[in-house]
Amino acid sequence: MTRVLVVEDDPQLVRALRINLQARKFDVESATDGSSALRLAAARKPDVILLDLGLPDMDGIEVxxxxxxxxxxxxxxxxxxxxxxxxxxxxxxxxDDYVTKPFSMDELLARLRAAVRRQEAAEPSQETVLVTTEDFTVDLVAKRVRRGGRDVRLTPTEWHLLEILITHPGRLISQRQLLLEVWGPTYGDKTNYLRVYMAQLRRKLEADPAHPRYLITEPGMGYRFEG
Known part of the structure; x- marks a missing residue:
């Protein structure tokens, strides 16, 4: 079920959106201010966000x-x-899109469905979820890593970190982005967490952890996966 986070301080509009979305089998949560929206987005990982810009505690642009x-x-x-x-x-x-009030509910729902379709199309397909290197393989569907013919045990945190990197091969992922996505919005400056977990991943996956071939550090910036 597609999860929608509605960020809106008008209770009548929230009620109308909830009724229309739930009738179409969307799972709906709502927030009435920006702070709550950021907390819910990090905790619930919605599939799409509907956001009003005029919030009581901050501008929607900041959200x-x-x-x-x-x-x-x-x-x-x-x-x-x-x-x-x-x-x-x-x-x-x-x-990703901008709808002015007042709006047609049918138009909004069409735009929401289009946004969800675009997001799904951008995600790895079932045919391309096996990442293979010379030293290990990662099955993104089964959440399974194998090296030398044996399964490699990863903690949930190690897996989440590895998954983000290998699904963006060659792309530099900033320290802040990794910390926020894996640990949440209150850990944006805890770079020591990244150093510890990246060292653990390298010990489990790299032939020479001191000179990594796949999990590369860009000093002061972030990390990237080279397949």
Whole structure:
């Protein structure tokens, strides 16, 4: 079931969205302010976010930026702001679409479905979920790692960290993004966590952990996976 996070402080609109979304088999959660939205987004990992820009505690643009620090979840802005400048600011911050109020519920639902389809198309297909290197293989569906003909036991945290890196081969993933996505929004500066867990992964996967071939450090910036 597709999980939708509605971030809106108008209770009547939240009720209307909840009724329409649940009738179409969406799982709906809601937040009435930006702080709650950021906490829920990190904890619940929604499949799509519907976001009002006019929130009581912060501008919705800041919510977009906060989510984009660690996630590519589709964000659809719902706003009474009609100017091109507002739309550009939201899109530049990382929003995927912009719907002005008042809006047609049918149009909103069509845009939401389109955003979910785009996200699903961007994810690895079932045919490409086995990552193979000269030293180990990773099955993203079974969540299984094998090296030298044997299963490698990874902790949930080690697995999450490895999964993010290998699904973005060759791409530098910032320290902050990894910390936020694996540990949550209160751990954005705990770079020592990354050093410890990356060392553990290298011991389990690399032929020479001191000179890694696959799990590469970019000093002061982040990490990347080279297949």
């Amino acid at each position: 977009i930026k906060g989510v984009r620090d660690w996630s590519r979840v589709p964000i659809l802005v719902l706003s009474a702001r009609h100017t091109s400048e507002d739309k550009i600011r939201a899109l530049d911050a990382g929003a």
